[in-house]
Amino acid sequence: MRRAILWLIVLAAAAVALIEARSWMDRHPQDLPWTALSLDDPLGRFTASKLARLGKAPAQCRLLLAEGGTLDVPAPARISSNRCGYRDGIRLRGDNARLAGFAPAELITSCPTAAALLLWDKRVLQPAAQRHFGTGVEQVLHAGSFSCRRLYGRASGPWSEHATADAVDIVGFRLGNDRTVSVLRDWSAGGSGAAFLRDVRDGACAMFSTVLSPDYNAAHRDHLHLDMADRGAAGWKACR
Structure with a gap:
């Protein structure tokens, strides 16, 4: 008993x-690694890996962008070689009230990168600008996404995520009050500009596979490198 x-x-x-x-x-x-991604969910342990896996599900990725309210449209496929190019490009036109504009205009990235940028803008970039400056970010200043090259432009070795438009380099931000925050000028200058840049760098680590800043090495002294390398469901992330 x-x-x-x-x-x-x-x-x-x-x-x-x-x-x-x-x-x-x-x-x-x-x-949880097996649940479906929703842009309305809080940021979590597997947000970045779920975003990266959208590269294998372009239809699902475009649906997420539409559900997120973007007005941005698919770009024509661009295949430069068997290691370079993209089929799921998204043209980020910068005329969307739900997403900051880009300069130069019409940035084209892979769909997972576009989805991560949308989430970054909503959850990290705009709130950080309001906290530090009392205004929003009007434009993200960038140095491009697609570039058919290996890491650091070397003649051999691993291919860069830029080779598939799965990366974007951010050089600064233009705010609603016409102030410009530059990674090269403001990262080490102290004050609100430096604090803002570190906040947006740290926040990006929740949704991008790799985030590299001037703290990483001299090659990144003038930009933030954000990429969507697909390292599997529980893949490691780099945030420096």
Whole structure:
């Protein structure tokens, strides 16, 4: 009889634990690798890897962009070689009230990179600008996305994520009050500009696979490198 009661207690405890675990999973889909990505979910442990995996699901990626309210459109495929090019390019025109503009205009990135930029703008970039400057970001100043090259332009070695438009280099930001924040000029200058740049760098780490800044090396002294390298469901991230 006593053994039966103990078993009932154990089973009841296990049932409660299972219910609590299921409740936690329902409340935290962003922290589970197998749940579908929603741009409305809080940022979580697997947000970046889910965004990166959209490279294998272009239709799902474009649907997410549409659900996020973008007005941006697919770009024609561009294939330079068997290692360079993209088929899922998105033209970020900069005339969308839900996304800051880009300069130079009409930045083209892979769809996963566009989705990450949309999320970054909404969750990180605009809130950080309001905190530090009391205004929003009007334009993201960039040095491009697609470039058919290996890492650091070397003649051999791994290919850059730029080779598939899965990366973008950000050199600065133009604010709503016409102030420009430059990575090269303001990163080490102190004050609100430096604090803002570090906030947007750190925030990007939740949605991009790789985030490199002037803290990484001299080659990144003038820009933030953001990329969507697909390293698998539980892939590692680099944030420097």
